[in-house]
Amino acid sequence: MTVTARDRLLQAATEAFAEHGYGATTTRDIASRAQMSPAAVYVHHATKEELLFAISLAGHEDAMRVLSAASAESDEPIERIRAMVRAFSDWHARNSRIGRVVQYEFGALTPEHRAVIADLRRRMEQHLRDALVAGVDEGVLEVADVRGTARAVLSLSVDLVRWFEPSGAHTASELADLHADLAIRMVRAPSTPV
Amino acid sequence: MTVTARDRLLQAATEAFAEHGYGATTTRDIASRAQMSPAAVYVHHATKEELLFAISLAGHEDAMRVLSAASAESDEPIERIRAMVRAFSDWHARNSRIGRVVQYEFGALTPEHRAVIADLRRRMEQHLRDALVAGVDEGVLEVADVRGTARAVLSLSVDLVRWFEPSGAHTASELADLHADLAIRMVRAPSTPV
DNA sequence: GTCTATAAATTGATAGAC
DNA sequence: GTCTATCAATTTATAGAC
Numbered sequence: 088m089t090v091t092a093r094d095r096l097l098q099a100a101t102e103a104f105a106e107h108g109y110g111a112t113t114t115r116d117i118a119s120r121a122q123m124s125p126a127a128v129y130v131h132h133a134t135k136e137e138l139l140f141a142i143s144l145a146g147h148e149d150a151m152r153v154l155s156a157a158s159a160e161s162d163e164p165i166e167r168i169r170a171m172v173r174a175f176s177d178w179h180a181r182n183s184r185i186g187r188v189v190q191y192e193f194g195a196l197t198p199e200h201r202a203v204i205a206d207l208r209r210r211m212e213q214h215l216r217d218a219l220v221a222g223v224d225e226g227v228l229e230v231a232d233v234r235g236t237a238r239a240v241l242s243l244s245v246d247l248v249r250w251f252e253p254s255g256a257h258t259a260s261e262l263a264d265l266h267a268d269l270a271i272r273m274v275r276a277p278s279t280p281v
Numbered sequence: 282m283t284v285t286a287r288d289r290l291l292q293a294a295t296e297a298f299a300e301h302g303y304g305a306t307t308t309r310d311i312a313s314r315a316q317m318s319p320a321a322v323y324v325h326h327a328t329k330e331e332l333l334f335a336i337s338l339a340g341h342e343d344a345m346r347v348l349s350a351a352s353a354e355s356d357e358p359i360e361r362i363r364a365m366v367r368a369f370s371d372w373h374a375r376n377s378r379i380g381r382v383v384q385y386e387f388g389a390l391t392p393e394h395r396a397v398i399a400d401l402r403r404r405m406e407q408h409l410r411d412a413l414v415a416g417v418d419e420g421v422l423e424v425a426d427v428r429g430t431a432r433a434v435l436s437l438s439v440d441l442v443r444w445f446e447p448s449g450a451h452t453a454s455e456l457a458d459l460h461a462d463l464a465i466r467m468v469r470a471p472s473t474p475v
Numbered sequence: 476g477t478c479t480a481t482a483a484a485t486t487g488a489t490a491g492a493c
Numbered sequence: 494g495t496c497t498a499t500c501a502a503t504t505t506a507t508a509g510a511c
Binding site: 321324325 | 480
């Protein structure tokens with residue numbers, strides 16, 4: 088895999104956006120991080136917003152891919168949800184800078200781009216809701232408010248991008264395992280054996 | 282309570298920072314929202330960052346006050362934690378724009394101001410950790426990782442500022458009750474009666 | 476404490492050479 | 494596809510009148 092100028096540019100923009108936010112990031116800062124001139128940025132993307140959209144779309148698609156793969160690991164609701172939360176937290180921890188752009192810069196997208204991303208988000212949330220409903224139907228989960236609980240479970244995974252540091256108290260794996268455990272405790276029917 | 286120009290300014294800046302982020306907000310935008318000239322902003326605060334610090338400090342102190350008050354409601358660990366999570370989620374839902382500035386613009390502060398805010402945050406987290414440890418000692422809670430679980434419980438309350446809308450599917454009260462319930466399920470010892 | 480006017484620097488994006 | 498140079502607009506912040 089050759090690292091192209093376009094790759095360097097996306098990497099540089101991701102770091103800059105994650106560090107200062109989209110609006111506060113200058114194209115000169117991006118260019119400097121990617122070791123190119125300010126003008127070279129515009130060879131690859133017409134506007135700064137198009138750069139953001141490319142990063143946000145790829146990030147959302149990768150997160151969705153990871154969530155779907157985890158969902159397919161098991162047919163049993165508890166193990167399925169455990170795998171989904173573990174994978175989602177793990178992804179956000181290992182890709183915390185992309186995650187920050189993905190989660191915090193949604194409002195900076197154009198209305199057209201925002202609609203594309205909103206659809207991806209809806210599908211991710213629906214994926215988790217489906218798993219919760221299946222578990223309730225099988226009687227192994229007890230979830231009074233599926234919509235709110237799905238949001239809460241996702242909050243657990245997503246919010247870590249706000250503070251996670253690889254050098255911190257937990258590795259990505261440790262945090263993912265902890266979150267998976269906590270999520271299961273949030274939704275498991277009391278009668279279910281551990 | 283008279284609404285002073287300074288109040289209008291803080292209110293305007295909070296809304297602008299929450300909507301576009303600190304870096305992307307212009308002093309002209311703030312002035313226009315507060316119905317004053319661009320120059321009038323500088324009568325009340327020397328720099329844009331001082332405005333941010335004033336908002337962030339007041340927000341953190343108010344959240345801390347709410348958390349402490351809730352903690353004092355009960356001596357029993359489960360009810361204490363239920364009250365703390367309910368109050369913290371409720372505050373973030375009812376003050377979601379202040380919450381967004383408080384949570385997302387930490388990095389935009391000067392190192393000196395950042396240190397002040399970091400200390401307040403440490404104390405809030407410690408407050409919740411103390412309640413968890415007390416519950417474990419009394420045998421009503423089962424928490425393998427106090428530090429990680431405290432963070433996770435706070436994530437539940439904090440992350441809602443990213444998406445909460447008063448016109449949405451849940452009111453602030455409903456969401457706060459749900460989060461309090463979910464948090465208790467995360468930490469309660471299985472043997473404890475509901 | 477408010478305004479108008481403006482300084483001084485920085486911004487996103489483009490022109491044109493190589 | 495990269496660069497240097499630059500435009501036109503916008504930025505934070507200030508000067509000075511009222």
